[in-house]
Amino acid sequence: MPLLNIHVVKGRSEDQTAMLLQAIHDSMVEAFEVPERDRYQILHEHEPSHLLMEDTDLGFERTDSRVLIHVTTRPRSQQMKERFYASLLENLGQRCGVAPVDLMVSCVENRDDGWSFGFGRAQFLTGDL
Structure with missing residues (x-):
């Protein structure tokens, strides 16, 4: 957790796909301080x-290298989100050639009772996580 739906x-x-997914994951680990595993x-092509x-009338055009990342996550601070956005921009630009204009991110937050990682249990609530 977080859960990322990545649209390209x-x-x-x-x-290229493996590099893209790794760059995104590295940004997530760095900014949201989640464990490596x-x-x-989910990649949607x-x-x-x-x-x-x-x-949105900002005056730019996107290319076919565009990437839309929809993140579902527990609550994160504004600072963490801003660090995530900046890290994504850097990692995807350097490793994958994604231009700043081609990156869009949406974060949606949910609570601990909104997650079950298996066995029909809410691990954040049971104390397993």
Whole structure:
């Protein structure tokens, strides 16, 4: 936990995809201070016409390298979120060539009773985590 749904335009190679997912995970570990094996990522690949990310009148155009990351997480501080956004920008830019204009992130928070990691139990509530 956190749970990441990552949306991209189809066309990256297996190696490029692995690098993208690792860069995102490294940012998560660094910014949210989660354990290394706390990794829940779902990659969704779309046709270009099925992943619309317009600019909300900010005056820029996105490319087919666009990445939309939807994060579901326990509450995080504003500082942690800002550190996550900055780390993503750096890691995805340096390792994957993702331009700043092509990155969009949405964080949604839920409570501890919103998670079960298996066995039909809420591990945050039972004290297992």
